[in-house]
Amino acid sequence: MLVFTLLVFAGSLAAGLLGALTGLGGGVVLVPLLTLVFHVDIRYAIGASLISVIATSSGAAAAYVREGYSSVRIGMFLEVATTLGAVLGAFLAAKVPTRALAIIFGAVLIYSAWLSWRSCRSTHAEAEIDNLSSDKLKLSGSYPGPDGQQIEYKVDRIPQGFAMMFGAGTLSGLLGIGSGAVKVLAMDRIMRIPFKVSTTTSNFMIGVTAAASAGIYLRRGYIDPGVAAPVMLGVLFGAVTGAKILGRARVAVLRTVFTFVILVLGVEMIVNGWLGRL
Amino acid sequence: MRFLLDDKRMEQAMGVLLRFGVVMASTVVLAGAAFYLQDHAHQFVDYRSFVAHPLSLERRAELFAGIRRGKADAIIEVGILLLIATPVARVVFAVVAFALERDRLYTAISVGVLAVLVYSLLFGT
Numbered sequence: 001m002l003v004f005t006l007l008v009f010a011g012s013l014a015a016g017l018l019g020a021l022t023g024l025g026g027g028v029v030l031v032p033l034l035t036l037v038f039h040v041d042i043r044y045a046i047g048a049s050l051i052s053v054i055a056t057s058s059g060a061a062a063a064y065v066r067e068g069y070s071s072v073r074i075g076m077f078l079e080v081a082t083t084l085g086a087v088l089g090a091f092l093a094a095k096v097p098t099r100a101l102a103i104i105f106g107a108v109l110i111y112s113a114w115l116s117w118r119s120c121r122s123t124h125a126e127a128e129i130d131n132l133s134s135d136k137l138k139l140s141g142s143y144p145g146p147d148g149q150q151i152e153y154k155v156d157r158i159p160q161g162f163a164m165m166f167g168a169g170t171l172s173g174l175l176g177i178g179s180g181a182v183k184v185l186a187m188d189r190i191m192r193i194p195f196k197v198s199t200t201t202s203n204f205m206i207g208v209t210a211a212a213s214a215g216i217y218l219r220r221g222y223i224d225p226g227v228a229a230p231v232m233l234g235v236l237f238g239a240v241t242g243a244k245i246l247g248r249a250r251v252a253v254l255r256t257v258f259t260f261v262i263l264v265l266g267v268e269m270i271v272n273g274w275l276g277r278l
Numbered sequence: 279m280r281f282l283l284d285d286k287r288m289e290q291a292m293g294v295l296l297r298f299g300v301v302m303a304s305t306v307v308l309a310g311a312a313f314y315l316q317d318h319a320h321q322f323v324d325y326r327s328f329v330a331h332p333l334s335l336e337r338r339a340e341l342f343a344g345i346r347r348g349k350a351d352a353i354i355e356v357g358i359l360l361l362i363a364t365p366v367a368r369v370v371f372a373v374v375a376f377a378l379e380r381d382r383l384y385t386a387i388s389v390g391v392l393a394v395l396v397y398s399l400l401f402g403t
Contacts, residue, residue, distance in 0.1 A: 001318045005311070041328040051358055055304065058296040058364050065293030072289050076372055076387055083394040090398070138383065207296070207365035208391065214362045215399035225354035226318070227325060229311040232361070236304055 001226075008038060009230040016056065016238025021245075022255045024116060024262070026235045027053045027177040028109060032265040035102070036272065040227060042098050042105075046176030047222030050210050052235035053178040057207035059236055063243060069143050070200035074155065074193065077137060078165045079205055082183070083212035085169020090213035093174050094220060102273025105175050109266030112181050116259045143197055153194050161191035173213035176222075178206040288375045292368050299364030303357050310353030317350055366395050 011033050012026070019026030027049050034045035064070055093101070137158065142150040155161075164186035172179040180202050187198035217223050344352025369392045376384040 001323050002315055004323055005315060038325070040325040043328050044325050051361065054361055054365060055300055058361075058368075059300045061296040062293035065289045068286065070289060072285055072292070072372065073384060076369075076384060076391060079369075079391045080387060080394070083391055083398075087394060087398050138381075204292075204368075208369060208395070211362050211365040212395055212398050215395075218358070218362075221329070223358060224325070225310065225314065225351040225358075226323065228358060229307050229314065229354045232307060232358075233304060233311065236300070 004038070005226070005230045008034070008227065009234040011037065012052065012231045012234025013238040016052070016235035017242040018238075018254065018258050019056075019235075020060075020239040020242025022116075022258045024112065024255075024258060025053075025178050025180050026056065026239060028112060028262060029265060030231065030235065031105060031176065032109070032269055034227070034231070036265070036268055042101055043093075043220075043222045044224050044227045046093065046101075047217045047224065048176075048228040048231040050172075050176035050214055050217055051223060051228045052232045053172075053176070053210045054207050054214065055232050055236045056239040057178065057203055057210065059240060060203055060243060061207070064200040064203055067144075067196075067200065069194075069196045070204055071139075071141050071193075071197055072204075073137075073141070074139050074187070074197070075201045075204045075208075077139060078162065078183075078187075079208050081162045081165035082169035082172070082205055082209040085166040085171075086173035086209045086212035087216070089170040089173020089175075090216035091173075092170070093213075093217075093222075096174070099273045099276050101175070102269050106266045106269030106271075106273060108171065108175065108177070109262050109269060113259050113263040113266060115181055115185070116255065116262070141197075143194060151194075153197065156192040157190050161186050164190060169209050169212070172206075172209050173216075176210075176213075176217070178210065180206055288372070291375075292371060295371060296364055296368055299360065299367060303361035303364065306357030306360060307354055308357075310350050310355075310357055313348070313350035313353060362399070366392075366399070369395060 012030065015026040015029045015033060017026075018024075019029070030049040030052060031042065031045045034040040034048065035042050040048075096104075137155075139155040139158070140153065142152045145151040165183065168179045168182040168186060171177065171182060180199075183202040183205060184195075184198045187193040187202065188195050193201075214223075341352055341355060345356060369388060373385060373388040373392060376388055
């Protein structure tokens with residue numbers, strides 16, 4: 001038990017550290033790590049991962065707030081979609097066989113590796129200036145620009161973004177991940193919210209979304225204290241350390257390596273799920 | 279402009295609230311984990327097979343009894359509940375803050391989010 005706990009703690013620490021440094025989040029590698037390496041049942045793994053997602057999201061919030069990019073209104077409005085999605089996802093998690101869960105998880109891993117690969121060369125389009133619903137819902141805002149002045153922005157394609165957020169919530173509740181990448185994608189690409197605003201607001205939303213499925217997980221016994229405790233503490237310390245050394249690390253190289261790791265884990269998850277070895 | 283300033287202040291308070299919750303929750307979990315290892319250090323564990331033993335809000339009596347007897351898994355459970363309560367507290371805070379700003383639309387939206395959270399925490403299975 002002692003050895004198991006310490007190894008899980010060390011693994012989670014590494015996952016949290018890499019997740020924070022690369023901005024890809026530690027949650028995506030936690031479940032494969034626990035299931036493939038430590039042979040933990042995927043339901044315990046998902047439960048522990050979800051808890052660690054709440055911890056890192058809330059722990060990082062204070063730092064993000066100080067920068068002044070996040071929008072509490074956009075966050076709260078879209079949380080209606082993500083929390084409803086998360087409840088649906090948590091319901092589905094009990095219905096879907098664990099083999100299928102592993103395969104879906106693998107597909108998500110491969111997709112996020114692909115997204116990370118592509119994100120290096122992306123262009124950003126601003127929302128059109130005359131956008132009525134953005135003002136009606138009071139979603140438009142401003143953020144501090146490089147030379148101190150406030151830069152105004154509006155929010156575009158709200159129904160599509162809302163729908164995608166529901167999907168992000170479902171994925172989060174189904175797999176116990178933060179699904180931050182999908183949230184950022186919905187805000188940045190679909191709703192055309194500035195990237196910095198998208199990432200910081202997404203961080204806030206992740207915690208609330210995860211809390212919406214945590215109650216259901218807890219009731220079903222997915223959250224085992226012996227697994228969840230070392231995972232939560234490990235990922236949290238890893239993420240805090242990662243955020244501190246972020247300026248000094250060679251992120252580009254790390255990101256490439258981490259993307260490759262995610263890809264390999266995705267393939268492993270699918271193969272093992274298919275063969276029923278998880 | 280006044281609203282913008284109020285929003286920023288609200289977010290700062292939320293950040294402090296969230297950090298406070300996480301520090302509190304992780305301290306409790308850390309203490310619980312230390313006790314847990316003390317009790318189970320040399321036990322063989324197998325998480326390969328899934329055995330549901332939900333120690334949760336439904337079994338309040340069991341949980342409280344565990345805390346009184348200083349049972350490690352009950353302490354960890356309390357820490358986890360504190361952690362889950364942290365983002366929920368943030369939403370409660372938003373409801374109050376938007377109500378104080380007299381922003382009916384966003385008070386309603388925050389109440390909606392809170393309702394989903396409360397539903398899943400209390401009734402979701």
